[in-house]
Amino acid sequence: MAWISSPETWIALLTLTALEIVLGIDNIIFISILASKLPKEQQDLGRQIGLVMAMATRILLLFSLTWLTRLTSPLFTIFTYDLSGRDLILISGGLFLLGKSTFEIHERLEGEEGYASQKVAPSLTDVIIQIMLLDIVFSLDSVITAIGMVNEITIMVTAVVISVVIMLLASGSISAFVNDRPTLKILALSFLLLIGFSLVADGLGFQIPKGYIYFAMGFSVFVEIINLQVRAKTKPVQLRKPYTAEEN
Numbered sequence: 001m002a003w004i005s006s007p008e009t010w011i012a013l014l015t016l017t018a019l020e021i022v023l024g025i026d027n028i029i030f031i032s033i034l035a036s037k038l039p040k041e042q043q044d045l046g047r048q049i050g051l052v053m054a055m056a057t058r059i060l061l062l063f064s065l066t067w068l069t070r071l072t073s074p075l076f077t078i079f080t081y082d083l084s085g086r087d088l089i090l091i092s093g094g095l096f097l098l099g100k101s102t103f104e105i106h107e108r109l110e111g112e113e114g115y116a117s118q119k120v121a122p123s124l125t126d127v128i129i130q131i132m133l134l135d136i137v138f139s140l141d142s143v144i145t146a147i148g149m150v151n152e153i154t155i156m157v158t159a160v161v162i163s164v165v166i167m168l169l170a171s172g173s174i175s176a177f178v179n180d181r182p183t184l185k186i187l188a189l190s191f192l193l194l195i196g197f198s199l200v201a202d203g204l205g206f207q208i209p210k211g212y213i214y215f216a217m218g219f220s221v222f223v224e225i226i227n228l229q230v231r232a233k234t235k236p237v238q239l240r241k242p243y244t245a246e247e248n
Helices: 007-035 038-060 065-071 085-110 122-150 153-179 183-204 210-230
Strands: 072-080 081-084
Touching: 007 122, 007 153, 007 183, 038 072, 038 122, 038 153, 065 085, 081 085, 085 122, 085 183, 153 183, 183 210
Parallel strands: none
Antiparallel strands: 072 081
């Protein structure tokens, strides 16, 4: 525990915590969109369980450093390109995000109001399973980044726990802010398309600097906030809801 008295260690902890929070923003967006499908009284619980599962996944991955090392070793070659287990996870997760985001955008804009009410609405278990699957993809990227920055596993775990606690405190506000503003919700889904594309590109060996991605997302949000202020008195468009309370 000598690392506690080292100033360099605290700087590394603060830096890694901030990075984990930034890398977790896309996770919060995805969790919030999935949780919004649940009955209102279960949405907070769904978000909280999703973030706790994300923390557990990241910590388990951190304690599986040997497995992660093997995960980056080539499994087979396609067209002179070596594919590893990490690449396959990123590609499959990215394709899932692309498909899921496209479907969600279509459902909100082109779907019929309450069209899915006659079906069984997603249960808390269904939503948690979907969140857990994507947590693996998001956590893999986060953990590999942490391993590249810090050598002390205690610092990594501490940074993950602190970042998730902060995200837990902020997730409700972020979710409400996005869900109450239809244009922001579509923008958030567009961000997931961008993230899905970057995951596929990363899995295929094309590195897109994350600074560019997060700058683009941040600038888009800034412009949209200005739009919301300018059109504050205009009634916002209503997105389609696949499940309606009357028929659930």
